[in-house]
Amino acid sequence: MKTTRLTALAAIAVAASLSLTACNGDDSADASAKGSGSSSSSSDGGSSSAGSDDAAKPGGGGAEAGSGSEAGSGQGKGTKDEAGAGSSSKTGGGKTTFCKTADLAIDAADAAPDETEGRINITMINRGSTTCSATGFAGVDIKDEDNTSNPVERGQAQPRITTLKPGDAAVFNLSYTNDTSGKSLASPTNIIVTPPNETHSVTLDWPTDASDIKGAYTDVQVYPTHTTN
Incomplete structure (x- = not known):
């Protein structure tokens, strides 16, 4: 009778131990999954968010405006060169030709x-x-x-x-x-x-x-x- 009761108690203890281990494993897995999920979200979201924010924010626009002003500056140079060529062409045309x-x-x-x-x-x-x-x-x-x-x-x-x-x-x-x-x-x-x-x-x-x-x-x-x- 004692032997049977001890065996039953031992079985209950083993089952409780296994149950506790399983619970701890699940909690660790959840915590790990949560940690992994938030890290992935932070990395992807941060990168994606930074890219779209930079493009949309005035700062990004400022960079584009900067390249725009470089283009404008290029056009300005082109206009200046054309004007130079124009004035040069006018100067050449302005030279006195020989009488016919x-x-x-x-x-x-x-x-x-x-x-x-x-x-x-x-x-x-x-x-x-x-x-x-x-x-x-x-x-x-x-x-x-x-x-x-x-x-x-x-x-x-x-x-x-x-x-x-x-x-x-x-x-x-x-x-x-x-x-x-x-x-x-x-x-x-x-x-x-x-x-x-x-x-x-x-x-x-x-x-x-x-x-x-x-x-x-x-x-x-x-x-x-x-x-x-």
Whole structure:
């Protein structure tokens, strides 16, 4: 009888011990699961939350605004460069171009200062709508009555800047020695003029009151243009 009671008590004690162990195991597992869950939540949630918060908060916007201002700065530079190119393009366009033959009214007149020196002034008036340059030597040929054309050589002189606004005039002259013998071998009829830096020519009449040329046409010289102001 005692043995049976002791055995029953022992069995109850073992069962109680097992039950207590199981309870403790469950509690530990729950605590571990809770700890693990909160750690995972903190890690994922914190990371995710920080990412979305940074993007949504003004701080994130400020960074974007910063890159925006860098882009703006880039655009500013681009605009500046374009403006520079524009102003450069305007400066290049603003440079004075050479006068076109079609825009010049050209005439020749006797301007001999005395009986020994012959001089013919050739005037070019800018009848165009823009300012142009007539700087340099004009090309000149003298046509003789025998239908030959003779080029005129350049005189020893340095060109002067000759800029013509609409309506302004430039002058250059032909110079030679007068032949007072009445036996000149030159019989000029026309002056063929090509303005400086141009390829188109105009043909003018030789002034009827101009004196005779002494020697040959190679003795005539052309001088550079200058303004009449």
